[in-house]
Amino acid sequence: MKSSTMEFSIKNDNPLKLQSDCLIIGVYEDKKLSETAQSIDTASAGYLSLILKRGDFDGKSDTSLMLHNVPNTASERVLLVGLGKESDFSEKQYCKAARASIKALANSGASKAITFLAEVPVKQLSAKQKAALLVEASLDASYKFSANKKKKEESKKGLSVLNINVAADDVKEAKLGLADGLALASGVSFAKDLGNLPPNVCTPSYLAEQAQSLGKKHDFKVKVLERDELEKLGMGSFLAVSQGSEEPPKFIIMQHLKGKKDQKPVVLVGKGITFDTGGISLKSGSEMDEMKYDMCGAASVLGTFKTIAEMDLPLNVIGVIPTCENMPDGRATRPGDVLTSMSGLTIEVLNTDAEGRLILCDALTYVERFEPSAVIDIATLTGACVIALGHHASGLFSNNDDLAKELLHAGETSLDRAWHMPMWDDYQPLLDSNFADMANIGGRAAGSITAACFLSRFAKKYDWAHLDVAGTAWKSGKEKGGTGRPVPLLTAFLVNRANSSKK
Numbered sequence: 001m002k003s004s005t006m007e008f009s010i011k012n013d014n015p016l017k018l019q020s021d022c023l024i025i026g027v028y029e030d031k032k033l034s035e036t037a038q039s040i041d042t043a044s045a046g047y048l049s050l051i052l053k054r055g056d057f058d059g060k061s062d063t064s065l066m067l068h069n070v071p072n073t074a075s076e077r078v079l080l081v082g083l084g085k086e087s088d089f090s091e092k093q094y095c096k097a098a099r100a101s102i103k104a105l106a107n108s109g110a111s112k113a114i115t116f117l118a119e120v121p122v123k124q125l126s127a128k129q130k131a132a133l134l135v136e137a138s139l140d141a142s143y144k145f146s147a148n149k150k151k152k153e154e155s156k157k158g159l160s161v162l163n164i165n166v167a168a169d170d171v172k173e174a175k176l177g178l179a180d181g182l183a184l185a186s187g188v189s190f191a192k193d194l195g196n197l198p199p200n201v202c203t204p205s206y207l208a209e210q211a212q213s214l215g216k217k218h219d220f221k222v223k224v225l226e227r228d229e230l231e232k233l234g235m236g237s238f239l240a241v242s243q244g245s246e247e248p249p250k251f252i253i254m255q256h257l258k259g260k261k262d263q264k265p266v267v268l269v270g271k272g273i274t275f276d277t278g279g280i281s282l283k284s285g286s287e288m289d290e291m292k293y294d295m296c297g298a299a300s301v302l303g304t305f306k307t308i309a310e311m312d313l314p315l316n317v318i319g320v321i322p323t324c325e326n327m328p329d330g331r332a333t334r335p336g337d338v339l340t341s342m343s344g345l346t347i348e349v350l351n352t353d354a355e356g357r358l359i360l361c362d363a364l365t366y367v368e369r370f371e372p373s374a375v376i377d378i379a380t381l382t383g384a385c386v387i388a389l390g391h392h393a394s395g396l397f398s399n400n401d402d403l404a405k406e407l408l409h410a411g412e413t414s415l416d417r418a419w420h421m422p423m424w425d426d427y428q429p430l431l432d433s434n435f436a437d438m439a440n441i442g443g444r445a446a447g448s449i450t451a452a453c454f455l456s457r458f459a460k461k462y463d464w465a466h467l468d469v470a471g472t473a474w475k476s477g478k479e480k481g482g483t484g485r486p487v488p489l490l491t492a493f494l495v496n497r498a499n500s501s502k503k
């Protein structure tokens with residue numbers, strides 16, 4: 001199930017003398033050349049300026065132009081990449097340029113290239129951050145899922161080596177950035193793979209096996225609780241969701257304990273519904289296949305663990321994944337059933353399709369034992385969140401404004417944004433039930449908020465945040481596929497926590 005791989009290294013070479021299949025250089029809108037483009041233009045007696053003057057390339061963001069045999073350069077090709085307006089040039093434009101260059105090279109005969117994009121100044125970014133972003137954006141753009149195609153896609157074409165040129169003074173920092181970028185990309189790619197796998201392969205048992213082998217490889221502790229143990233713990237709500245499925249439920253606990261002994265851990269909880277039919281409240285048929293992605297919260301926890309393990313991040317982090325299928329069956333939970341959760345609170349199930357909150361609430365109670373410094377759950381929880389925020393931002397809910405700010409900031413800097421949603425007490429009565437402590441749905445209005453309100457009732461003992469990634473964890477349509485989000489946000493958050501715990 002390997003995604004495409006590319007080799008990277010940091011260089012400090014002369015663009016004119018260097019022999020490569022392709023040099024990648026940036027050009028701003030309004031025909032303004034980046035520094036390296038300028039030196040190639042001068043050496044080639046204005047060859048680039050001439051092309052710009054003829055109007056064949058305008059430097060707009062998301063565009064590129066491949067040139068061959070540029071005079072007085074030793075490389076076969078020069079790829080011009082649009083940087084957009086110089087005054088607007090930001091992290092986002094920078095990543096767009098990196099992606100555009102990878103896409104252009106995927107269809108060329110070049111297999112080794114050297115990029116000069118990392119030399120372009122980006123507001124507020126260090127050489128280290130620029131190298132990391134470039135690597136991550138490049139690997140994100142070159143990702144392919146090909147596990148299940150009989151004829152493997154032609155692997156001859158496309159880049160196999162990408163060298164990153166930086167100023168001599170920046171080589172050391174850029175090398176650190178390269179390592180960070182590779183670690184993040186490998187977690188993102190792992191999360192994408194898990195999401196993209198078909199639901200007959202990616203079952204709760206499969207996720208548990210993946211966690212076990214990740215733990216073996218990186219030497220962290222993994223425990224998987226089976227149904228009988230979950231019964232003993234009193235997880236009546238989680239078990240009720242799983243009971244219509246032939247696949248046994250699993251409760252995965254991963255422990256990355258690389259911080260100080262007495263440091264309270266950050267706990268990540270991921271929704272791991274490996275297929276959501278809706279249960280007895282069956283979903284309608286259209287696009288139901290996409291409910292294989294209902295374990296993307298779990299995938300993001302596994303992906304983040306892979307990344308922080310590769311980084312050897314000095315922080316205590318615990319990952320918890322309740323995972324099962326939501327299926328209709330003779331034994332399945334019915335609308336009207338009343339469940340007793342691990343917390344003792346009772347829940348009237350009014351819709352079996354609101355199952356994510358039913359598995360998460362028991363996990364939120366379970367993690368109290370870790371005395372966490374913060375708990376963050378990640379879940380493809382509500383269609384309503386997609387209606388509210390579309391596919392750009394994840395919904396963020398929290399019982400602590402400082403924690404919310406930390407997560408928002410992590411999302412901004414990693415280009416994996418979230419948006420803070422309200423969770424005022426005013427919404428809580430929508431969950432009232434005549435027959436139990438609460439109902440599992442709050443009606444159509446404010447659907448993502450009432451879902452968060454439901455979870456908040458089980459997260460009273462610690463600082464908690466909830467990320468609704470229903471709109472961001474995967475793409476539909478022609479580009480259908482997992483995005484690996486919010487692994488970048490979670491990683492940035494944990495890296496920031498590790499840095500501030502050092503102080």
Ligand code: BES
Nearest residue numbers: 351353354355380381382383384441470
């Ligand atoms: N996994 C879905 C949420 C979902 C739906 C995510 C579509 C992405 C796209 C979740 O389990 C669900 O079915 N939620 C219901 C809740 C409702 C019954 C209150 C929903 O959003 O319709």
Ligand code: MN
Nearest residue numbers: 276353354355
């Ligand atoms: Mn559902």
Ligand code: ZN
Nearest residue numbers: 273276294356
């Ligand atoms: Zn679901």
